[in-house]
Amino acid sequence: MTIQKIYSQKVVSITYAESHIKECLDNGTTALLNNNKVTGYIVNAETFESMMNILDGFTSVKKQLSPDLESKIIRVQKALNGIRSKSASDYEKYKHMSDDELFE
Known part of the structure; x- marks a missing residue:
């Protein structure tokens, strides 16, 4: 089993992020999980x-x-x-x- 480093305080599923994008952007940086693996990050403009x-x-x-x-x-x-x-x-x-x- 490989442990993956997460560069964010907040982690959400892709499904959750689809319907809560503003909340994810307000956080600064949000890690996106798919099948319990980080597949991307949502990062606000600032x-x-x-x-x-x-x-x-x-x-x-x-x-x-x-x-x-x-x-x-x-x-x-x-x-x-x-x-x-x-x-x-x-x-x-x-x-x-x-x-x-x-x-x-």
């Missing part, structure tokens, strides 16, 4: 808009970080390859370098 704003925020942050993150990864790979080719005695030099010096 909740949906809030969810979209959160997603837009994540997308915006991701777009801002992606190019910078990719360039940092490339710099780290180059730095590690450079360190790998050095002898153990060079370790002290690298240990005290700033990030900018190390990743040049």
Whole structure:
């Protein structure tokens, strides 16, 4: 038997929701059950808009970080390859370098 996570405080059958749609919308989010399994959610406009704003925020942050993150990864790979080719005695030099010096 599989336990299904429900992302709502209110759970109703599809049949009930058909005749009580306004009540389901007033709740914010209502899970719909069919044969005791969640088959969907009814989400009011306010909740949906809030969810979209959160997603837009994540997308915006991701777009801002992606190019910078990719360039940092490339710099780290180059730095590690450079360190790998050095002898153990060079370790002290690298240990005290700033990030900018190390990743040049």
